[in-house]
Amino acid sequence: MRTFLLALALASISLFARAQDMDTALTNRFLLNFSVPDMPAFKALGTDPSNILRPSDIKKFAASISPFYSNGQGVIPKNFALEIAPWKLLSRKWDIAKYNKGAHSVLYNSGFSVGTIQDSGAYSSKLSIGYRLTIAKKGDILKALHDASNVLRKQLAMTPQRFAALEELSQHWMFEVKQRPRGQDAAADRQFVKANNVEFLTFVKGLKGTADANLKRMYDAFATAFDIKNDGDMDALIKANADLEKVIDGKEGEVIDAFKEDMWNANRFDLALAWVGASADSLLKNAQFSSFNIWSTYAIGIGKNGQLLLGTNVILPRTEKNDTVSANMVFTGNIRYYHGSNSVKGFIESQYKYQNYSGLQRSLLFNLGAEFRIGQQFWVVAGAGVNNYLGLEKPLSTLVSSVSLRYGFNAGK
Amino acid sequence: MKTIKFDPDGGKLWVSISTLGLYHISFTFDLLEKDGIPTSTPVILTAPIIAGDNLDGKGEHRFAVVNAFHPAEAIDIYDGRFVNTSFFVRKVQDDAGFTIAVNLLQGDDPASAVDLGGDAIAPEDSTIGDSDGFKVTGIKFLIAKN
Numbered sequence: 260m261r262t263f264l265l266a267l268a269l270a271s272i273s274l275f276a277r278a279q280d281m282d283t284a285l286t287n288r289f290l291l292n293f294s295v296p297d298m299p300a301f302k303a304l305g306t307d308p309s310n311i312l313r314p315s316d317i318k319k320f321a322a323s324i325s326p327f328y329s330n331g332q333g334v335i336p337k338n339f340a341l342e343i344a345p346w347k348l349l350s351r352k353w354d355i356a357k358y359n360k361g362a363h364s365v366l367y368n369s370g371f372s373v374g375t376i377q378d379s380g381a382y383s384s385k386l387s388i389g390y391r392l393t394i395a396k397k398g399d400i401l402k403a404l405h406d407a408s409n410v411l412r413k414q415l416a417m418t419p420q421r422f423a424a425l426e427e428l429s430q431h432w433m434f435e436v437k438q439r440p441r442g443q444d445a446a447a448d449r450q451f452v453k454a455n456n457v458e459f460l461t462f463v464k465g466l467k468g469t470a471d472a473n474l475k476r477m478y479d480a481f482a483t484a485f486d487i488k489n490d491g492d493m494d495a496l497i498k499a500n501a502d503l504e505k506v507i508d509g510k511e512g513e514v515i516d517a518f519k520e521d522m523w524n525a526n527r528f529d530l531a532l533a534w535v536g537a538s539a540d541s542l543l544k545n546a547q548f549s550s551f552n553i554w555s556t557y558a559i560g561i562g563k564n565g566q567l568l569l570g571t572n573v574i575l576p577r578t579e580k581n582d583t584v585s586a587n588m589v590f591t592g593n594i595r596y597y598h599g600s601n602s603v604k605g606f607i608e609s610q611y612k613y614q615n616y617s618g619l620q621r622s623l624l625f626n627l628g629a630e631f632r633i634g635q636q637f638w639v640v641a642g643a644g645v646n647n648y649l650g651l652e653k654p655l656s657t658l659v660s661s662v663s664l665r666y667g668f669n670a671g672k
Numbered sequence: 673m674k675t676i677k678f679d680p681d682g683g684k685l686w687v688s689i690s691t692l693g694l695y696h697i698s699f700t701f702d703l704l705e706k707d708g709i710p711t712s713t714p715v716i717l718t719a720p721i722i723a724g725d726n727l728d729g730k731g732e733h734r735f736a737v738v739n740a741f742h743p744a745e746a747i748d749i750y751d752g753r754f755v756n757t758s759f760f761v762r763k764v765q766d767d768a769g770f771t772i773a774v775n776l777l778q779g780d781d782p783a784s785a786v787d788l789g790g791d792a793i794a795p796e797d798s799t800i801g802d803s804d805g806f807k808v809t810g811i812k813f814l815i816a817k818n
Contacts, residue, residue, distance in 0.1 A: 617706070617749055617752075618705065618717075618739055618742060618745055618749045619705060619715070619741075619742075648715075648741065651741040651742045652741060652742055652743065652744075653719065653740060653741045654741075655715070655717075655719075655741040657714075657715050657716075
């Protein structure tokens with residue numbers, strides 16, 4: 260028993276240092292390859308029949324082109340957009356603690372985009388500049404690791420009650436599960452502590468609901484001492500220990516992979532703005548204000564494979580007539596549901612659009628599509644649907660479609 | 673692509689399609705909604721699409737430029753829409769080429785409507801065309817208010 264307590268004491272000291280280790284791990288080690296998000300500057304140009312801005316983990320650098328396929332013929336894309344997350348790009352020396360301090364996470368998750376399009380209107384060249392901010396709680400791996408290191412710190416603050424609870428439990432555990440070999444060298448000793456930390460906690464978890472009154476008392480003492488209120492707290496403790504071990508061993512790839520599978524659809528919120536200028540020719544100096552765009556999208560995870568997006572978009576286009584009482588405005592509300600995994604998913608969508616000017620004022624869009632990854636850095640997003648115009652004297656529906664190819668650069672080196 | 677200006681407070685809009693030459697020329701005309709999403713099918717506001725030919729011997733045909741789905745719309749809403757035409761030409765007899773002109777007119781009475789301008793195609797080649805016929809690149813222009 261004394262040996263075990265000594266081991267735990269060692270674990271406390273070394274794990275405490277390691278909890279610090281996790282917080283001092285560089286953010287660059289934990290980059291996710293979630294799908295490339297929609298770029299505000301691209302959306303603002305109206306290349307996609309759907310106005311929802313799909314939220315996702317921001318890339319250091321991303322590019323998007325569309326369409327490369329139109330009416331059955333391959334065409335050279337006349338429109339493209341680039342997005343850069345400057346603080347993410349410059350965050351090579353940021354550690355997890357710094358990311359979680361002050362406004363660093365806001366800066367890290369901010370991106371600026373620029374896009375252009377050539378089309379067939381009176382103002383054929385359009386230029387757009389956009390800003391986006393992604394706010395994720397559970398889906399943010401850097402927050403999750405910081406939380407885990409807080410859990411570890413809390414665990415390692417050893418009070419007399421904790422020692423007492425561990426002492427009692429360890430008697431059973433040492434007998435029934437592990438017998439620490441004697442005479443090991445220091446490295447093997449650490450290995451023992453490391454393995455035992457997760458295994459020991461798993462053993463304790465298994466005691467919950469035991470029929471043995473003695474063991475139950477011990478479990479309750481442990482739960483009280485370590486502030487375990489429910490299964491979730493216990494799982495968080497075990498996971499924090501397991502993740503920490505992987506990070507220490509340089510196996511963060513495993514942590515990232517598990518995180519991606521579990522969290523691709525975690526709740527997140529995106530806020531974006533874009534300004535669009537238009538020019539009758541392709542000269543920038545002739546550009547005039549064309550529209551201002553605002554998006555907000557909330558993504559809600561449903562089960563392991565589903566994600567529901569609720570989005571709104573307001574466009575304030577240039578109002579040309581001076582005698583117009585109210586300014587031009589376009590409002591769009593979207594509901595989109597994704598089903599699949601991080602690398603391949605399909606979606607269905609419905610969109611209601613209202614504009615207070617021009618001819619076709621109200622429309623309802625039904626859209627189907629898919630998004631999938633090619634290699635590590637390319638994504639294809641395609642959709643097609645039917646747009647129904649409402650409130651007309653004769654029914655009018657049109658087919659709509661869109662394809663875009665996106666490239667996202669997120670590498671750490 | 674040309675832009676033809678109209679008076680947003682003026683009368684109705686009309687399109688005039690004129691053909692010249694010893695050719696059988698059939699045509700279609702439709703009005704396209706503005707703000708077409710480049711990746712999508714343009715919204716066609718003419719239903720059914722207007723089609724005709726010059727076999728009736730008339731050198732000119734006039735049609736109302738109107739949103740069939742909302743005929744009561746104010747004229748200034750037509751700002752930014754497109755007049756779109758396509759042609760199929762078949763040679764009847766050797767001739768020094770053909771001329772096709774598409775113009776926008778404004779006025780409540782089509783007979784006296786004012787010509788606002790338009791665009792034309794006139795290949796100058798007497799051997800052009802054959803009796804099997806061929807498709808000619810259509811005329812499309814943007815209509816915009818003054």
